[in-house]
Amino acid sequence: MAQTESTMPALGRPAADFHLPNVVSGATLSLASFAAKQALLVMFISRHCPYVQHVKHELARLGKDYAGRPLAIVAISSNYVVQYPEDKPEHLRAMAVELDLNYPICYDETQEVAKAYDAACTPDFFLYDEQRRLVYRGQLDGARPRNDVPVTGADLRAAIDAVLAGQPVNPQQRPSMGCNIKWRP
Numbered sequence: 001m002a003q004t005e006s007t008m009p010a011l012g013r014p015a016a017d018f019h020l021p022n023v024v025s026g027a028t029l030s031l032a033s034f035a036a037k038q039a040l041l042v043m044f045i046s047r048h049c050p051y052v053q054h055v056k057h058e059l060a061r062l063g064k065d066y067a068g069r070p071l072a073i074v075a076i077s078s079n080y081v082v083q084y085p086e087d088k089p090e091h092l093r094a095m096a097v098e099l100d101l102n103y104p105i106c107y108d109e110t111q112e113v114a115k116a117y118d119a120a121c122t123p124d125f126f127l128y129d130e131q132r133r134l135v136y137r138g139q140l141d142g143a144r145p146r147n148d149v150p151v152t153g154a155d156l157r158a159a160i161d162a163v164l165a166g167q168p169v170n171p172q173q174r175p176s177m178g179c180n181i182k183w184r185p
Contacts, residue, residue, distance in 0.1 A: 004121040004180035008137055011171060015040065015132040016116035020076065020106035023089040024096050029074065029106055031132065038070035039163045040132060041156075044114060044124040044181065045075045045105070047095050048086040051178035052122050054145045058153045059123070060099040071160060073103035078114035079122070079182040087182075114181055121178035127159050127169070135163055138173035 017031045034040050043059065045052050052059075063073055079087040089107045096105050108114055117126055127136035136159035143151040155174065162169045 002180045003177060006124045006137060006139075006176040007118045007120045008173070008175050009118045009134065011134050011137075013134045015042070015126070015128045015134070016113065018076075018106075018108075018113040018116070020108055020113060021089070022104040023077075023092045023107050024104065029104055034072035034074065037072035038130045039072070039160065040128040041071060041073045041160065042117065042126040042128070043073070043075045044078060044117070044119040044122055046077050046079045046084070046087045046122040046179065046182075047091050048079075048084055049122045049179035050145045055123060055140055055143065055151050055153075056095075056099060058140065058151045060101055062153055062156070063102045066160065067102055069164060071164060075101070075103065075105040076108050076113060076119075077105060077122075078108035078111045078119065080111070080184045081109075084182045111181070111184060119181060121176060121180055123178050124176050124181075125156055127156070127163065129163050135159065135169040136173060137176075139176045142174075144177060 019030045081088045092105045129135050140156045141152050141154045143149040159169045
């Protein structure tokens with residue numbers, strides 16, 4: 001696994017539009033699909049990455065804990081499945097069922113969406129306010145495989161709570177760390 005930090009794009013940057021298939025329902029989702037919500041969390045994930053495996057139950061808890069709140073969540077997988085077949089849509093669908101996710105996982109076959117968001121690793125988190133301006137990009141929390149830090153989602157949850165309360169998000173943000181996105185050759 002190639003340990004990679006997120007790129008930390010500039011705060012205030014607008015969310016990029018996308019049109020991607022939901023691996024569970026088959027429906028095409030876009031940025032407009034989430035327009036009714038006050039905030040939007042875009043997560044880049046993969047099934048095979050040990051960093052995502054380490055936090056996958058917290059990712060499921062996030063969806064459940066914020067259900068009924070004005071937060072939309074979408075997970076996107078952009079890995080090149082020819083070399084990483086565990087990240088194929090059918091395996092992502094199995095992961096969504098296994099974790100009982102209540103938000104969609106989309107598949108970015110062309111990798112254009114990952115590039116538009118400057119996603120670099122899995123997991124990589126991008127939180128947008130109501131105007132779809134970037135207010136948080138960084139780590140879920142300090143937990144990593146092989147460290148003793150508990151998985152709580154504290155950093156990301158603090159940012160989500162601030163946005164939902166109409167408060168500014170702390171600009172002191174630490175990069176996410178994970179496996180590099182597996183780019184096409």
